[in-house]
Amino acid sequence: MNSPLITNHKNSKAQFERAQHLMPGGVNSPARAFGAVGGTPLFIERGNGSSIYDVDGNCYLDYIGSWGPMILGHRHPEVIAALEQSLATGTSFGAPTEAESLIAEQIIDAVASIEKVRLVNSGTEATMSAVRLARGFTGRDLIVKFAGNYHGHVDSLLVSAGSSAATLGVPNSPGITAGASKDTLVREYNDVAGLEQAFAEHGPQIAGVILEPVVGNMGVVTPTDAFCKALNSLTKQHGALLICDEVMTGFRVAFGGAQSLFGLQPDLTTLGKIVGGGLPVGAYGGREEVMNYVLPAGEVFQAGTLSGNPLATAAGSATLRLLKEQPPYEQLEQSGAKLEAGLHEAANKHDIPHTIARVGSMMTLFFNDLDVGDWSAASQSNTERYAKYFWGMIERGVYLPCSQYEALFISTAHSDDDLQHTIDAAEEVFAIL
Ligand code: PMP
Numbered sequence: 001m002n003s004p005l006i007t008n009h010k011n012s013k014a015q016f017e018r019a020q021h022l023m024p025g026g027v028n029s030p031a032r033a034f035g036a037v038g039g040t041p042l043f044i045e046r047g048n049g050s051s052i053y054d055v056d057g058n059c060y061l062d063y064i065g066s067w068g069p070m071i072l073g074h075r076h077p078e079v080i081a082a083l084e085q086s087l088a089t090g091t092s093f094g095a096p097t098e099a100e101s102l103i104a105e106q107i108i109d110a111v112a113s114i115e116k117v118r119l120v121n122s123g124t125e126a127t128m129s130a131v132r133l134a135r136g137f138t139g140r141d142l143i144v145k146f147a148g149n150y151h152g153h154v155d156s157l158l159v160s161a162g163s164s165a166a167t168l169g170v171p172n173s174p175g176i177t178a179g180a181s182k183d184t185l186v187r188e189y190n191d192v193a194g195l196e197q198a199f200a201e202h203g204p205q206i207a208g209v210i211l212e213p214v215v216g217n218m219g220v221v222t223p224t225d226a227f228c229k230a231l232n233s234l235t236k237q238h239g240a241l242l243i244c245d246e247v248m249t250g251f252r253v254a255f256g257g258a259q260s261l262f263g264l265q266p267d268l269t270t271l272g273k274i275v276g277g278g279l280p281v282g283a284y285g286g287r288e289e290v291m292n293y294v295l296p297a298g299e300v301f302q303a304g305t306l307s308g309n310p311l312a313t314a315a316g317s318a319t320l321r322l323l324k325e326q327p328p329y330e331q332l333e334q335s336g337a338k339l340e341a342g343l344h345e346a347a348n349k350h351d352i353p354h355t356i357a358r359v360g361s362m363m364t365l366f367f368n369d370l371d372v373g374d375w376s377a378a379s380q381s382n383t384e385r386y387a388k389y390f391w392g393m394i395e396r397g398v399y400l401p402c403s404q405y406e407a408l409f410i411s412t413a414h415s416d417d418d419l420q421h422t423i424d425a426a427e428e429v430f431a432i433l
Contacts, residue, residue: 003396003397005395005396006058006060006394006395006396006397007395008056008058009039009040009042009054009056009058010056011043011054011055011056012040012041012042012043012054012055012056013040015043015055016040016041016043026041027041029164030164030168031067031163031164031167031402031403031406032402034402035164035167035168035402036167036168036383036386036387036402036403036404036405037386037387037390037391037402037403038387039391041402042054042055042058042060042394042399043055046074047062047070047074047075048073048074048075049073049074049075049413050062050073050074050411050413050414050415050418051074052074052399058397059397060394060397060398060399061397061398061399061414061418061421061422062074062399062411063398063399063400063401063408063409063410063422064399064400064401064408064409065409065411066273066278067248067273067401067406067409068216068248068252068273068274068407068409069273069274069276069277069278070278070409070411071251071252071274071319071323071328071332071361071409071411071412072277072319072322072323072328072411072412072413073411073412073413073414074278074413076318076319076322076413078318078321078322079277079278079315079318079319079322081318082314082315082317082318083279083311083314083315083318085314086099086310086311086313086314087311089310090310091309091310091311092306092309092310092311093310094305094306096308097308097310097313099308099310099313099314099317100119100308100313102313102317103119103275103313103316103317103320104117104119106317106320106321106324107271107275107283107285107320108285109324110251110255110256110257110320110324111246111250111256111257111259111260111269111271111285112256112259112260113244113259113265113266113267113269113286113287114269114285114286115285115286115287115288115291116285116286116287116288116291116292117283117284117285117291118283118284118285118291118294118302118307119281119282119283119304119307119308119313120281120282120283120284120302120304120307121280121281121282121304121306121307121309121312122152122272122280122281122282123151123152123245123247123248123270123271123272123273123282124151124152124153124154124282125152125282125304126152126247126270126271126272126282126283126284127151127152127154127157127210127243127245127247127270127284128152128154128157129284129294129302130208130210130243130245130268130270130284130286131143131154131156131157131207131208131210131243132300132301132302133268133284133290133291133293133294133300133302134207134208134240134241134243134267134268135207135208136293136298136299136300137207137241137290137293137300138207138208138239138240138241140204140205140206140207140240141183141205141207142183142184142185142202142205142206142207143156143157143183143184143185143206143207143208143209143210144184144185144186144187144195144198144206144208144209144210144240145157145159145160145184145185145186145187145209145210145211146160146186146187146188146189146211146212146215146374146375147160147162147171147186147187147188147189147374147375147376148160148161148162148166148189148215148217148218148221148374148375148378148379148405149161149162149189149210149211149212149215149217149218149245150162150163150165150166150212150217150218151210151212151245151247151270152247153173155176155177155180155181156180156181156183156184157184157210158171158172158173158176158181159171159172159176159181159184159186160172160186160375161173161217162215162217162218162375162405163217163405163406164403166217166218166375166379166405167403167404167405167406185198185202185206188374188375188376189211189215189218189221189223189227189373189374189375190221190223190224190227190373190374191227191374192224192226192227192230195209195227195230195231195234196230196234199234199237199238199240203238203240204238206238206240207240207241208235208240208241208242208243208267208268209231209234209235209240209241209242209243210243210245211223211231211243211244211245212245212248212249213228213244213245213246213249213257213258213259213262213264214248214249214253214258214261214262214359214362216248216249216362216406216407217248217405217406217407218375218378218379218405219357219364219366219372219378219381219404219405219406219407220357220358220359220362220363220364220407221357221372221373221374221378222262222357222359222373223262223264224373225262225263228262228263228264229263231264232263232264232265235267236265241266241267241268241286241290242264242265242266242267242268243266243267243268243269243270244257244258244259244264244266244268244269244270245269245270246258246259246269246270246271247270247271247272247273247282248272248273248362248407249359249362250269250271250272250273250274250275251271251274251275251319251320251323252273252274252360252361252362252409253359253360253361253362254329254360255323255324255327255329257269258359261359266286267286267287267290268284268285268286268287268290269284269285269286270282270283270284271283271284271285274316274319274320274323275316275319275320276312276315276316276319277315277316277317277318277319277320278315278319279309279311279312279315279316280309280312281309281312281313281315281316328412329360331412332360332361332410332412333360333361335361335410335414335416335419336358336360336361336362336363336410337358338416338419338423339363339410339419339422339423340356340358340363342419342420342422342423342426343356343365343423343426344356346423346426346427346430347365347426347430349427349430350427350430350431350433352367352385352430352433353367353368353369353382354366354367354368354369355368355369355370355371355372357372361409361410361411362407362408362409363407363408363410364404364406364407364408365389366378366381366404367381367382367383367385367386367389367404368380368381368382378405381404381405383403383404385433386403386404388429388433389426389429389430389433390402392425392428392429392432392433393422393425393426393429396425396428396429397421397425398421398422398425398426
């Protein structure tokens, strides 16, 4: 590689200085502050296709994709056209629109376990509502979650949480009352015996089990076959609901979600990210019998002033339509496989202990040579080395997740040349780690 290294972040530094006086930590969501890798977060001015550009005029290949939503890359012409068309008719009515039924049909058509769906504005709202519904439907209190899984900043789920909660050392946030977390049981991911024990001890009180069906929030971790079978059978046997949190994996790892790849049979599914095509949308849906407990069909309260917003549903609908009409999953698998093989070879060449976990276009290179199947293994990664890798890649024009405990995302806009550039950059960085 012979382009000069990117080291000028003068304007980002100035903007961060200003932002720190205005917003806590200078950001509106903690992962963005680069807390785990140090240094100044880059302020982004614009994006196009696979690239983003910062306020110093530097260009990067973007492997965050807004933390997942941008599966078609930035400014996909058909998504932009749908937004422009919607914009011409007004931005919000707080009344039913046909666009909501259209996207609801698209979701129900895509995800086999969803018979009815409710739109919300974020992944957090989706999981919060799904947990309330599981409790309302079953009349029980306890929720089982898994260490290192992140389900948004819902009080009862911010217990042993992944993502920035784990990265920044606050898996259990202050401000969450003992009352809010006492009904959450935490088990290790992929631990069948732990799950069996939870049901043996508390079966009649368990309202539901929530999981990331492929974890992205402790780095990528996949579920074992035995774990999926146990999740299906134990929840059924004990009358608890299985909740697949597919906020990250929905429409990402397969059109039908991770549940379609791993044989999971959820009662409820939560969605976000891709379902909004880059605008704020979340959704939860599932068996009709369960969804009919939601107000005004039933009595479980859940509402939203901007839910089903026309602009958000337009971007989401256009994205889902494109993913159905021109399924990109084969291409994304090939891109993921190329990047995985290239990074693996480059790391081996320089004797860097590592493990790569990947499902399609979601991937993590752990600086850790354990078989990473749960948070205990993931958390043994060399995060200092990750920080050096991250900045080495930034210098070479590649924008990776700013934490070891996040997934990178490949979009359909990433070309073969983009992937090769990324592999070449990584090889240079591994040589100096
Ligand atoms: N669930 C999962 C699996 C997620 O990855 C996230 C966000 N990264 C959320 C829930 C929360 O979504 P949001 O940030 O839109 O509230």
